Amino acid sequence: MLIAEQSIEVGGLRWFYLEANGALAGIPIVLLHGMPAHSYAWREVIPDLAQAGFRVIAPDWIGFGESSKPDKSEFTYSPEAFLKALGGFLDGLSIDRCILVVQGFLGSVGVQYALRFPKRIKKLVILNAPLSTAAKLPGRLKQLGWPLLGDMLTQNPLSVDNALEYGGWQIENVDLAIYRAPYSSSGDAGRALMLSVRNLQLAAATAEIATGFAPWKKPGAPFDVLVVWGAKDRYLGESMGKIFADAHSQIDLEIIPKGGHYPQEHYPKEVNEAILRFLR
Template sequence: MTNLTPENTLVAGHRIAYGIEGSGEPIVLLHGTPAFSHIWRNVAPRLVTANRRVYLYDLLGFGRSERPADPQVDTSVTAQLPILLDLFDQWGLDRAHIVAHDIGGAIAQRLAVFHPERIISLTLIDAVSFDSWPSPRTRQQIAAGLDALISASDADHRAHTRSWLETAITNPDRLTDGTVDAYLEMIAGPVGQASLYQHQIAHYDAKHTMDTGARLGELATMPVQILWGENDAWQDVAWAHKLHGAIPGSSLKVIEGGGHFVMESHADRLVDEILAFTSTHPG
């Protein structure tokens, strides 16, 4: 498995794994759930080759970053924003292009509303927004209590989670090269299984996007593009149109045949769109 976050730093006492490569215009990549920086493995190298300086990290409670043993540690979208701001300062970044997927997109929306001065341009990819999340299925799981899922056998958990992940990738060929196994490895086992429910799913809450959703009109002067998989089974493309309508001047491109993990099936198209957009809006 390619490790895109080989470095570590402390933010508010918690270990965050990160990576920086390349030179040129700064681009910060924000992953979503239940993923980690691995999702950018077919995107980041091409951005570096195109003379971009790429910054990425695993959110607290995700991937190679610390998965706190204490379930009371706040790893919600709202709590992730101060971590991002701290990383900006550690990296010496005043401003950057932001490219964000899924709940990374929710963090990016909060950054755009509360700290617009830190953003050169914003690219939202199949992002959660408004009350688009959690899905009805996940709402039922949360309402029923997550303890049973936390304590499920490893085999049952892996089977359940694998079937869930497979719905995020539209290209069946991607399912046979270890792609799903790479994601599954981080959210299974004695640490990953509990962390998935305590530090990811437990914080699936639209309150973190409803407040910013009401203020997206303030982004009228910010360059914003929205990229969306046509066949996203987790965030229906209708949400892309709602986001587009809420952000004056934004552009929207729907990627034919793409699913929620559109960077798995259409990485080249994503890179082309990111490069074109950031070139049009240099820092």
């Protein structure tokens, strides 16, 4: 399955994205990565979903990977800025409605987008993202946003390794090198990461998520939701996904028993099978 590297400029921001086109016409799947990763996180997911017939698009968030890394005077790296940019990206690709798959910290922004614009969402899949006000930004990510220390850590590409691997399970060196590359090639990537961590507004985001899913406690919710949860997540814990699903009778849950914070890294087969079962 051919995965093409594409880019589009919207509102002065350049989005890099991966795209694979399945044989079927229909609603596309948009995959949104978490911090401090980029679209490479979906390398084992894209082919299977495309092989099943879907058009699959995996962008680098603004500030990450190969996408633009604007100065903070031009882009605040806040949820509101990411939400506006995401809407522009979808408009730029003429995507009126999609199946949205989100993961991790920044995944919360994808969830916020789905709740605010439900008519643009056919189905939502959530992989190990902060879903409760009990969620806290873990120390290994939080320190990347601290004054002075954050400036230093985000200019050290090895900090990216530490943040990725602490989420659970070791990542191969060849893959870490690809994740590390944007931070090795330019200081702009580190500054964008620092600002994204600093301005994530996690407490407000999770409060919006907690109240926003009230319609999923009874039949008639705006769209179907699946939570796929890596049980060995050192950042968000084993129980958050289950507690969230148990509280919302219209939300499905799939547990990846040995998966960590980035379950698609080590258990892509199980993740892909869970997503495809949900989409059929």
